[in-house]
Amino acid sequence: MPRFIVLLASLLVLFSAAASAHDFRLGELRLVHPFATPTPPTAAVGAVYLDIDHQGSTPRRLISARAHIAEVVELHDMSMHDGVMQMRQLEVIALPAGEVTRMRPGGGYHLMLIGLKQPLVAGERFPLWLTFADLGEIRVEVWVESAAQGGAAADAHHHHHH
Numbered sequence: 001m002p003r004f005i006v007l008l009a010s011l012l013v014l015f016s017a018a019a020s021a022h023d024f025r026l027g028e029l030r031l032v033h034p035f036a037t038p039t040p041p042t043a044a045v046g047a048v049y050l051d052i053d054h055q056g057s058t059p060r061r062l063i064s065a066r067a068h069i070a071e072v073v074e075l076h077d078m079s080m081h082d083g084v085m086q087m088r089q090l091e092v093i094a095l096p097a098g099e100v101t102r103m104r105p106g107g108g109y110h111l112m113l114i115g116l117k118q119p120l121v122a123g124e125r126f127p128l129w130l131t132f133a134d135l136g137e138i139r140v141e142v143w144v145e146s147a148a149q150g151g152a153a154a155d156a157h158h159h160h161h162h
Ligand SMILES: [Cu+2]
Pocket: 047, 076, 077, 078, 087, 110, 111, 112
C-alpha cells in the first residue's frame, strides 16, 4: 500500500514537470527555471542551467554555488577555441542590469556539478544554493529534464511574464 502511494506521487511530479516551469526571486533578480540534464549512471559531472532576469539598475554578480549532490559546483563558460569546445572556470558570472543572462546546454555559461554523488535522473529534483555579491544566498530547486524540455520551459516562462 505505501509503495503504491509513493509511485503515484512520483508520476504526478513527472507530469507536472512536463507541463510547467518554476522560478525564484532574490531582490531584483528573478531566477528562472533552474534545470539539469540527465546523466549516465556512472557520470562524475553534471551541469545546471537557469536564466537570471535582472530587473534592477545595479549590475550584480553570481559568485558561488553549492549542492549536496556534488562535491563542488563551479561557475563555467563553454566556448569554441580553434575548433574545440572548451570549458573554463569563472570567478564570477557578471549580470548586467536590465538584462536576462541565459544558460543553455551546448555552450556559454553553466554551473558545473563536479564529484557527482548520484546520477541525475529525469523527473527528479534537487536543491541548489546560489550566492550573489551584496544580495546573499538563495536556495533554488533544480528540475532534472532534457535539454529541449528545460530550454523550452525557460523560454516559455519569459514569454509568459513579458
Ligand atoms: Cu563546465
